[in-house]
Amino acid sequence: MDVKNAFLHGELDREIYMVQPKGFEDRAHSDYVCKLKNALYGLKQAPRAWYGKIAEFLVKSNYTMAHAVSSLFVKVRDAKIAVVLVYVDDLIITGDDEAEIRQTKENLSVRFQMKELGELKHFLGLEVDRTEECLFLCQQKYAKELLQKFGMLECKPISTPMEANAKLCAHEGKDLQDGAMYWQLVGSLIYLTLTRPDISYAVGVASRYMQQPKKPHLEAVRRMLRYVKDTINYDLLYKKGDKIKIVGYCDADYAGDHDTRRSTTGYVFMLGSGVVSWCSKRKPTVSLSTTEAEYRAAAMAAQESTWLMQLMKDLHQFTDYAVPLHCDNQSAIRLAENPVFHARTKHVEVHYHFLREKVLREELEMHQIKSECHIADLFTKGLNTTRFQKLREHLNMKSRC
Structure with a gap:
């Protein structure tokens, strides 16, 4: 659904004045300014004021704001769920509680000027296609x-x-x-x-x-x-009925940057049959060993897994399991599992040991994986054609032609 004139609905929480617009000047009081009663397009406070208005409306409709994403609102009733995702003046409404979704759309149309755009097919340049068995993105x-x-x-x-x-x-x-x-x-x-x-x-x-x-x-x-x-016809494929469980892969290309000798960190997380989160990023500092580079990569992936698990909880999905995180470096796995600090790890920044806490609390499980099967290699280095295509298949990227 699309909100018409969304920014005009926002109420300001402070006094804001503007010069008289051209063509509407009061000649008798040319030195006067206008005091705004509501938000206006072009005003830097307008997006925040609109978000406050729509959030207030959804909360009063018994939706709960997600902890992981402030623009996501969830309502659970009789084991059924309705979800509203807000992106500026566009709303995506989904869930299996059809009665609640209909009621929400009616309430929104009464409160705001709304335009219903039908089933989601295009959104911010993204294309969504559905069949009975799967979804393509x-x-x-x-x-x-x-x-x-x-x-x-x-x-x-x-x-x-x-x-x-x-x-x-x-x-x-x-x-x-x-x-x-x-x-x-x-x-x-x-x-x-x-x-x-x-x-x-x-x-x-x-x-x-x-x-x-x-x-x-x-x-x-x-x-x-x-x-x-x-590969213009390749899509991300999500199959219906696959077991919904988060599985992660992380990797690091030690000293891979030719200019700075910094390592490149990569991770990817699968949910069911499809990939839902991925990252390829050069680290801000130089690692002194392969173990340190891989350990840092795993710590970065652990942060992402924490956020994903919180998102799953917000969506009332089953999360009572340790997230498997696959790594191809045995030393990094041993370091994550070992509660004793060694002299060789003194230089590793304290916040990277966040990984160790997750492992010890059994919220995360580190698993050894063979390098040739390691999906995260796609995010840390250039690969030959055979290996690249093999790992790409694991991401469940498919051509529909």
Whole structure:
């Protein structure tokens, strides 16, 4: 559902004045200003005022604000659930309590000017498609527009977004005469990673050179577009009936950044058959060993698992289990399970030992996994075609063509 003139519904919690708008000046009192009674479009307080209004309405309708996401509201009645997700002036309403959903839509239409847009198919560039057995999530239209915008719609496709073990450098190659195209390309690809975890690592590497892009960096980004062309029909697939349980994978590429020697951390979490959360990020400091790099990656994944479990609790889903977290480094697993601090771990920042607490409380279970089967490798390094495609299949990314 869409709220008409959403920002005009917000009530201000402080006195705000504005100059008289052109064409509506009071000539007799030209030095007067207007005192606003309600929020107005363009006012920096308007989004907050509108959120306060819609949140107040939903809470009075016996919805509970989720702890994990402040824009998510949940109502449980007779073992059935209704969920409202607020994004500025757009509302997504779902759940299995059809009577409550109908009542909520009626109440919203009475209180605000609403436009019902029907079943969710497009939302902020994301496309949702359903069948009786599964749900597909993609950005196919956005990807086509991206390729067309940068003249790559007829380009030659390629099977991987980045060369195997590619090492880009900040100071090698010629400077680009105009970096604007590079900035636009990388920014557009960052948004595409919302449904394309397979390009997260490559896009993350390209984004490191936004300040002073060079020709090799632009060529690397163009390769990503060629890969997008090759996989434009790929969607994230979520099957109905699969066991709903969070499973995580984490990895680190020790000293993988050629310029700073910082490690790249990657993690991915599966819920049932599909991937729901992923990250590829360069660490802010240098790790002194592979064990430390992997341990830090696992700690970062542990934070994400905590948030995901809280989100599941907010949605009243079963959470009485330890989240399995798969790692391919035995030393990092032993360090997480060992309650005794060793001299070799003194330099590791205290907040990374958050992982150890989670393991000792049995909220998280560390599992050894073979490197060749480790999905998180997709988020930390460039891979050859065979291995890349094999790991991509584990993310349950499928082509419908």
